[in-house]
Amino acid sequence: MKETGIIDLYNKAKIIYPDKEVDAEENSWYIHPAFKGVSLKDLVMGTDTEGLFSCHIVRIEKGCEVGNHSHNVQWEFNEAIGGSGIFVLGDKEIMFNSGFSFVTPPGVKHTVIAEDDDLYLLAKFVPAL
Secondary structure (H helix, E strand, C coil), X not given: CCCCXXXXXXXXXXXXXXXXXXXXXXXXXXXXCCCCCEEEEEEECHHHXXXXXXXXXXXXXXXXXXXXXXXXXXXXXXXXXXXXXXXXXXXEEEEEECCCEEEECCCCCEEEEECCCCEEEEEEEECCC
């Protein structure tokens, strides 16, 4: 895997807490259990925030998607940090590229599609995923 620019920065980030530091580079990428071509890397885990918050890098391979789903209790904030795609948020279909952000309330169905290139998101959840 070759990342460049901002993706590489997040992939190698240092996460600083009041009582510890975590090197993101030491956290492994893992395959999403439900969506083909989707992998994640945890930056902040719910176990570190008493279940209140989590943050993950999401990589969606070209031609793949995070299929239509919702979260029962989590607010989700996605920041597009690499690539472009289509975000379906409720009844809206939005073409987007790096720099776009999406706020998804609990219970709202959403889909993220990577069309022409791999797509990278910084996904934040409150409470933790």
